[in-house]
Amino acid sequence: MAVEIRLTCEKPREEFQFERPKHLVTPGDIITSDTGFMRGHGTYVEEENLVASVAGIVERVNKLVSVRPLKTRYNGEIGDVVVGRITEVQQRRWKVETNSRLDSVLLLSSVNLPGGELRRKTAEDELAMRKYLAEGDPISAEVQSVFSDGSLSLHTRSLKYGKLSQGTLVLVSPSLIKRRKTHFHNLPCGARIILGNNGYIWISPTVDEDVNESTGGFIQNLELVPLTDRETVARLRNCILALARHRLLLYDTTILYSYEASLRHQCKDIMKPEVMLEISQLVRQRLEIEGL
Amino acid sequence: ANTDVLVGVKAELDAPESSQPNRGRLEFFVDCTANADPEFEGRGGEDLALGISSALSQAFSSSNCLDLCSLCVLPGQQVWLLYVDVLILECGGSLLDAVSLAVKAALMNTKIPAVTVNTTEEGSSEIEVSDDPYDVNNLEVSKVPCIVTLTRVGHQFVVDATKEEQACSIGHLSVAVTESGSLTAVRKTGSGSLHPESILDILQTAQEIGINLNQQLVEKVKLESSVKKDRRGFLT
Amino acid sequence: MPLDGKRICGPEGTKSPLLFIPKKQTNLLDDNRKRTDGRHAEDLRPLFLRLGINSQARGSAYIEMNRTKVVATVYGPREIQRRREFDMKGQLLCEFKFAPFSCKVRRQYQPDNEEKALSSVLRETLEPVVCLHKFPKSRVDIFVLVLENDGSALAAAITCAGAALVDAGIDMYDVVIGCGLRQDEATTLVDPVYEEEYRPEDNHQSGEHGNMVLGFMPLLQQVAALQCDGELQPKTVSAALGMLMESCYGIYSIVQECLTESLKNKLKKREKDVTKVIS
Numbered sequence: 026m027a028v029e030i031r032l033t034c035e036k037p038r039e040e041f042q043f044e045r046p047k048h049l050v051t052p053g054d055i056i057t058s059d060t061g062f063m064r065g066h067g068t069y070v071e072e073e074n075l076v077a078s079v080a081g082i083v084e085r086v087n088k089l090v091s092v093r094p095l096k097t098r099y100n101g102e103i104g105d106v107v108v109g110r111i112t113e114v115q116q117r118r119w120k121v122e123t124n125s126r127l128d129s130v131l132l133l134s135s136v137n138l139p140g141g142e143l144r145r146k147t148a149e150d151e152l153a154m155r156k157y158l159a160e161g162d163p164i165s166a167e168v169q170s171v172f173s174d175g176s177l178s179l180h181t182r183s184l185k186y187g188k189l190s191q192g193t194l195v196l197v198s199p200s201l202i203k204r205r206k207t208h209f210h211n212l213p214c215g216a217r218i219i220l221g222n223n224g225y226i227w228i229s230p231t232v233d234e235d236v237n238e239s240t241g242g243f244i245q246n247l248e249l250v251p252l253t254d255r256e257t258v259a260r261l262r263n264c265i266l267a268l269a270r271h272r273l274l275l276y277d278t279t280i281l282y283s284y285e286a287s288l289r290h291q292c293k294d295i296m297k298p299e300v301m302l303e304i305s306q307l308v309r310q311r312l313e314i315e316g317l
Numbered sequence: 318a319n320t321d322v323l324v325g326v327k328a329e330l331d332a333p334e335s336s337q338p339n340r341g342r343l344e345f346f347v348d349c350t351a352n353a354d355p356e357f358e359g360r361g362g363e364d365l366a367l368g369i370s371s372a373l374s375q376a377f378s379s380s381n382c383l384d385l386c387s388l389c390v391l392p393g394q395q396v397w398l399l400y401v402d403v404l405i406l407e408c409g410g411s412l413l414d415a416v417s418l419a420v421k422a423a424l425m426n427t428k429i430p431a432v433t434v435n436t437t438e439e440g441s442s443e444i445e446v447s448d449d450p451y452d453v454n455n456l457e458v459s460k461v462p463c464i465v466t467l468t469r470v471g472h473q474f475v476v477d478a479t480k481e482e483q484a485c486s487i488g489h490l491s492v493a494v495t496e497s498g499s500l501t502a503v504r505k506t507g508s509g510s511l512h513p514e515s516i517l518d519i520l521q522t523a524q525e526i527g528i529n530l531n532q533q534l535v536e537k538v539k540l541e542s543s544v545k546k547d548r549r550g551f552l553t
Numbered sequence: 554m555p556l557d558g559k560r561i562c563g564p565e566g567t568k569s570p571l572l573f574i575p576k577k578q579t580n581l582l583d584d585n586r587k588r589t590d591g592r593h594a595e596d597l598r599p600l601f602l603r604l605g606i607n608s609q610a611r612g613s614a615y616i617e618m619n620r621t622k623v624v625a626t627v628y629g630p631r632e633i634q635r636r637r638e639f640d641m642k643g644q645l646l647c648e649f650k651f652a653p654f655s656c657k658v659r660r661q662y663q664p665d666n667e668e669k670a671l672s673s674v675l676r677e678t679l680e681p682v683v684c685l686h687k688f689p690k691s692r693v694d695i696f697v698l699v700l701e702n703d704g705s706a707l708a709a710a711i712t713c714a715g716a717a718l719v720d721a722g723i724d725m726y727d728v729v730i731g732c733g734l735r736q737d738e739a740t741t742l743v744d745p746v747y748e749e750e751y752r753p754e755d756n757h758q759s760g761e762h763g764n765m766v767l768g769f770m771p772l773l774q775q776v777a778a779l780q781c782d783g784e785l786q787p788k789t790v791s792a793a794l795g796m797l798m799e800s801c802y803g804i805y806s807i808v809q810e811c812l813t814e815s816l817k818n819k820l821k822k823r824e825k826d827v828t829k830v831i832s
Contacts, residue, residue: 026476026522028529030418030537034544193481335569335658364673371670378782379763488681490779499761500790503781508680510775513794520787 048083050092056083057090065091066100095272099124099199099223101177105168106208108194108221109179111158117151119158121166124199124223127176131158135169135180137187163189165219165227185209189219190246192229193262197269199224203276210277214284216257220275228261230254256292260284263295264304271305282308318409318480321353322416324401324423328430330390330444331398341388342398343377345370347416349405362405368506369403369416376417376462376493376502383424384457390432391442397429410479413491417464418534424461425538428453462493462501463530465523469509474519476526490519494527496535581740581749590619590746597732597744597800600807602712604720604815612721616713618744620703623710625717630691643688647676647695649710655702657747671707678711678731678768678778684724693723704746705733711768711778712808719812727770728808729777730801734765734793736785741793743800761785765793769801 050056056068056075064070067079068090077083081094101107101123109123111131119131133146133154150157158164165186166179181187199222202208208220211231219227230250250258264283265275273279286307287295294300333340347369349362356362377383388397401423403416431447431454447453468478469488478486488509493502500520505511511519582588592598598618607613610626617623630643649671651660664672675697683693695717697710711731718725735745735752738760742749750764763783770777781790 026526026529028526028533030530030533032537032541034541367666367669368673371666375780375782379784381784495784499784499786501763501782501784503765503779503790504674505776505779506677508677508685510681510770510773510777511779513774513776513798516776516779516794517787517791520790524787 049081050077050083051080052078056092061088063089065089067092067094093200095200096198097200098126100175101125101129101168101171101223103168103170105222106165106219107168107177107179107223108163108165108189108219108225108227109223110194111160111162111164114155114158114160117154119154121164121179123177123179123221124196124225125175125177127174129168129177129179131164131166131179131181135178135182137182137184158188163192163194163227165189165221189227190229190232191250192217192227193258195226195228195262195265197224197226197265197275201269201272201275202226203274205276210280212261212277212281212284214257214261214281215254216261218261218277218280220277226265226275228258228265230258260287260292260295263287263292267295267301267304268308270301273305273308279308279312282311286311319407320409320412320415321405321407322412322419323404323406324416324419325404326423326427327400327402328427329398329400330395330446333389333393333396337385338393339389339396340380340385341396343374343383343385343401344398345373345377345401345403345420347373347403347405353405353408357405365412366405369405369413372413372464372491372502372504373401373403373417373420375504376464379501382460382462382495382501387454387457388429390444391434394442395444399427408480410481410483411466411477414464414466414477417462417493418530421458421461421463421531421534422538424456425458425535426542427456429456430454460495460497460499462495463527463534464491464493464502465527465530466491467519467523469507469511474515474522476522490516490523492520492523492527494524494531496528496531498524498528500524581735581737581742581752588742588746589748594741595743595796595800597803598746600804602716602808602811604716604811605819610717610721612717612719612723614713614716614720616709616716618703618705618709619746620701621705621709621746622700623697623706623713624700625695625697625710625713627693627695627714627717627721627723629693630688630723631694633690633692641689642685643683643690644685644692645676645679645683645695646692647672647679647697647714649675649697649699649707651699651702651706655699671710674707674778674780675710675714678729679714679718681775681777682715682725682727682729682770683718684726687724693718693721702747704748704750705731705744705766707731707766707780708733708744708768711766712804716808716812720815727773727775728805728812729768729770730804730808731766731768731778732797732800732804734767734797734800736761736763736765736783736789736793738762741796743796761789765790765797767794767797767801769798771802771805 054077056077058074060073062075064075067077067081068075069078075090077092079092079094081092084091084093107123109121109129111119112122112128113120117133121129121131123129138150166181167186168177169180170178202220202222202224210218212218215231217229217231261284264287265280268275268279268283283304286304290300334342347366349357349366351358390396401420431452433445435443437443465476467474467476467490468482468486470482470486475482488507488511491504492500494500601617603615605613606615607626610628612627614625649668651668653660695714697714699706708731711729715729733745735742735749761784763781763785765781768778
């Protein structure tokens with residue numbers, strides 16, 4: 026089996042060819058001394074100056090000025106699609122880890138249980154909660170509401186949400202996920218991908234929709250996934266990591282382009298830094314050509 | 318996720334162990350810093366650290382691995398004691414394998430000052446350590462092993478497991494392999510059991526990979542010491 | 554050497570008497586291909602095993618292989634007091650301890666690194682054997698004490714701890730048997746004594762040499778523990794593994810006899826108690 030070791034001095038140096046975003050600030054930088062602006066996230070006011078409190082890009086919406094940091098925990102908004110993992114089973118609720126500051130809550134009353142949408146949740150259901158979702162189970166859900174302390178309440182009252190079966194979870198920064206109309210994609214390369222707004226991405230082999238819907242998402246198919254499907258999933262994972270590393274926004278088009286750009290390499294080679302760079306550059310070029 | 322370890326070797330003159338009066342000593346200390354995982358805070362990383370240091374001691378237990386006799390200064394009285402300190406900075410899987418590689422690389426560029434022993438007229442001995450930074454000896458490391466761990470995921474075994482693969486696995490077999498292909502240690506870890514047949518396969522695979530790994534490492538460390546590079550910092 | 558505060562240290566420049574023992578390189582096998590204690594290379598030492606030697610513990614066992622003597626006691630399962638995460642699996646706590654007088658050099662009361670490492674080896678050996686899912690949220694404590702170490706202490710500890718678990722009535726997939734082996738060039742010695750196990754090595758020993766310990770589940774044919782050190786080729790390890798498995802089957806037949814014997818005795822005792830109550 027081939028082994029490859031590299032010295033740190035052999036690392037390729039990353040050259041930045043694209044232009045720098047215009048307004049970068051670090052904590053303490055004065056954004057404006059004009060008093061006509063409103064203070065948004067990542068800023069504070071001192072002696073009539075608007076000052077940045079995080080490192081990031083200045084964004085302005087009319088009179089509201091905010092600074093968006095590159096690395097951040099997830100700040101949820103109602104309607105967001107999230108991917109998360111159950112951390113605790115509590116009284117009539119599950120705690121879900123969703124990359125936000127506080128663990129999110131999934132109430133028993135906001136899930137679909139096997140047996141239909143308009144079912145009453147009984148005391149037996151309360152006792153059997155761990156049967157439906159246990160600690161460590163990955164789920165997809167939608168943000169139902171945001172509590173005053175910033176923690177999220179989730180729901181899975183649609184057949185597209187629920188327990189996730191076999192697949193791979195990729196963690197990226199939430200600021201890299203582009204907000205789209207849909208975050209569920211059946212890619213033509215034979216994989217299904219859920220781009221959680223919280224930066225958690227779930228990649229799984231394509232499954233028959235009918236099977237998934239009839240079980241309500243609570244029955245996991247634990248049959249062995251064929252090697253080709255697993256390789257597709259692994260390739261997608263590596264591509265997403267390559268895009269994330271070079272800070273390209275993630276949505277179906279970029280992921281598909283990167284997948285196509287990666288096909289000339291072996292799946293494992295995509296983890297090499299120079300291949301990652303190459304793929305990201307190819308994707309960037311293609312986006313520019315198409316004017317996206 | 319990356320795995321990031323830092324290894325330093327320090328030499329001291331000390332008394333030998335009573336069971337091996339004319340051998341130098343080798344001691345491994347592993348420190349799992351809280352930088353790697355908040356769980357290591359306080360005494361949290363102790364179990365992992367002990368596991369790694371005992372695996373290293375086991376891998377180096379054969380006297381052939383490192384010529385400890387060459388580290389003897391005065392038999393029964395003074396020998397070199399090598400402290401190998403391992404610092405875990407980030408763990409993203411295959412920690413033991415990475416540590417063993419770093420230990421071997423660190424031992425390769427360890428320099429022991431030359432020592433002269435003068436016998437005085439009364440018959441007592443005086444030890445003089447050279448302070449010339451170029452009057453040093455290198456260690457013979459051609460038989461120092463690297464550790465290859467095969468992780469059982471389902472019914473298959475993978476090398477160089479990621480953190481996720483390790484989380485899915487219940488059994489590991491770590492094999493320490495020298496450049497010539499001898500196995501200096503084998504240990505099963507984790508809470509699972511293995512079938513004897515698969516062990517035989519693992520040993521063969523581990524040997525093959527281990528030989529490769531050793532060769533590559535030696536080659537690269539030699540290259541590293543020969544190339545001149547413009548350094549911007551410690552890590553690049 | 555670690556300092557023992559409770560002992561008076563000798564004057565400066567004191568040397569251990571062990572330094573003055575002449576290092577003689579004895580042959581492992583004599584002219585008749587017999588070992589120092591008269592065994593053949595693949596022979597095991599006579600084995601004595603007794604269960605239930607501690608009346609307070611949930612289960613206990615004592616094993617004796619000539620001069621290697623090991624006691625194991627099992628307590629629990631009992632509830633884990635400070636649990637971090639919810640886990641439906643039980644936990645094992647193992648402590649492996651050498652008695653202070655068990656080895657050539659005095660051992661400290663405080664567990665040293667070797668003992669801590671052996672404790673975790675023992676835990677990882679027993680975890681695949683015990684049906685952990687049968688007692689969620691609870692923990693089984695297993696304490697192993699080596700009274701005298703004349704080689705193969707870990708192997709004896711594995712067998713002994715396994716027998717103690719059986720005595721405690723803990724659910725197990727199989728019995729677990731430990732066996733050690735010493736490889737010295739072409740010579741393979743099963744169940745080595747102390748002198749064979751810690752044989753002073755030549756400075757430039759060319760051939761293969763090493764120690765192996767196997768923890769084996771004989772009916773499921775699963776390896777629960779495998780430890781080896783020294784310098785060996787994969788082929789040698791494979792061959793030795795086969796030999797160790799053979800020996801484990803040998804030990805298993807004895808252990809099984811002991812286990813059924815102890816069961817019979819317990820039943821007899823119970824019958825006696827019952828008849829006593831009736832009369």
